[in-house]
Amino acid sequence: MKPVIVWFRQDLRLADNLALSAACASGQPLVCLFILDDDTPGEWASGAASRWWLHHSLKALGESIEAVGGTLVLRRGPAASVLSQVICETGARKIYWNRCYEPYAIERDCALKAALQGRNIEVHSFLGNLLVEPWRLKTREGAPFRVFTPFWKALRQLAIADPLPVPALPRFAPPIASERLESWALVPRAPDWAAAWPSFWDPGEAGARTRLTEFLDESLHAYTQTRDWPGRAGTSRLSAHLHFGEISPRQVWHALRLTDDVSEKFLSELAWREFSHHLLFHHPQLPEAPLDPRFARFAWTRDDAQLALWQHGQTGIPIVDAGMRQLWTTGWMHNRVRMIAASFLVKHMLIDWRVGAKWFWDTLVDADLANNSASWQWIAGCGADAAPYFRIFNPVLQGQRFDPDGRYVRQFVPEISGLPDRFLHSPWQAPAHVLDAANIRLGTTYPHPLVDLTAGRERALRAFDRLKLSRAA
DNA sequence: TGAAATGTTGGGGCG
């Protein structure tokens, strides 16, 4: 009996895996395959932090499959040629996969589907790691949504199908050659900058379930308040698990349902994720080009020295530096701080949002082309349903409001932890004797602010104001 | 899923 290929991509799980379940239902023996393809995504090949996660997620998936008597076959190379090779080796006539929605993935999969069907090989594709197909929801006029709230209203009225259980796995095809995961060098060595990451993250399907359960048990009840406090573990921290498909959004959806206001609030965040994918699907240029055409000729500043200070958490603005250091040391940043740090780069430093997006792409374990692109455009004011250009976060006020006890800043910017709360978010305003008592010398032990916040705000308002004029002209 | 400037109101100090 000919085997069938299950091509794992961004669905590194066994439960609620439509492609896997359908392949099992065929009754034919399975070949479980993962392809590491850095060529097809081009400049959007996974970044370093993401590769660390991928390594551990593949390890976990491989062990889950081995536990039921199979193997996960690992191959590296352009997807089309690797698939051809595996088809030749196994004699498979059917391929199952769950859809990916990045522009390069759609292009790749369409070409693959046509080529494979031309060779009389069946291709069965299924809903990927979204709640609904991105082409399904439309406005009354039949256009894609560009505003979140009506999108969310439409989404929340849909019946989301129940998740599938782990399929009763059938026979596996005789094993074929697999590359060794370690040979892919997805994890850093010398220096191993991710040495401490296993204490923050538990990649894989089991870790995702645990994370969800802990969130539901410990944080959901207070989510509406604590989600904005970066010093508390008030958010779900499911983003990377969702990106790699270790848990599906509909598993999360059904674990919560629309039962109360808190659940509704959390599911609306899941809907932002959905909205971002919807936007990327309908605007394939989202990672490269501003949705608002007025921004096309905006004169962003190019300053690599200042950029490096932002990247490494040396701006002299404590909440920004704390966020950038959390990102650098843990591969993740709290969402509230992402907004603050991104706003500071784009508005106070006037550096192109695409430059910030690239940095996040390389450093985030949850780097996701749709979420990252849509969110950076949102904060820059050039995206769909975007923050108005004049909405400029004041990082001091944001710090005081969302990290009032300074727990977050003190954790990641320890050199100013001796400051009293009152000056923690604006050390430059502290009197000399307070700085002395905290053992701080500005410009030596901690930087002066990279940009004066008042002047930076005024400069941003002037720069962005020209956009309005250019439309009127 | 802002911030700052400006406007309004109402309580209390005080002439």
Added chain:
DNA sequence: ACGCCCCAACATTTC
């Protein structure tokens, strides 16, 4: 007792 002023608190508007 009364009106005036100050200003905190809150609301509205503007960037």
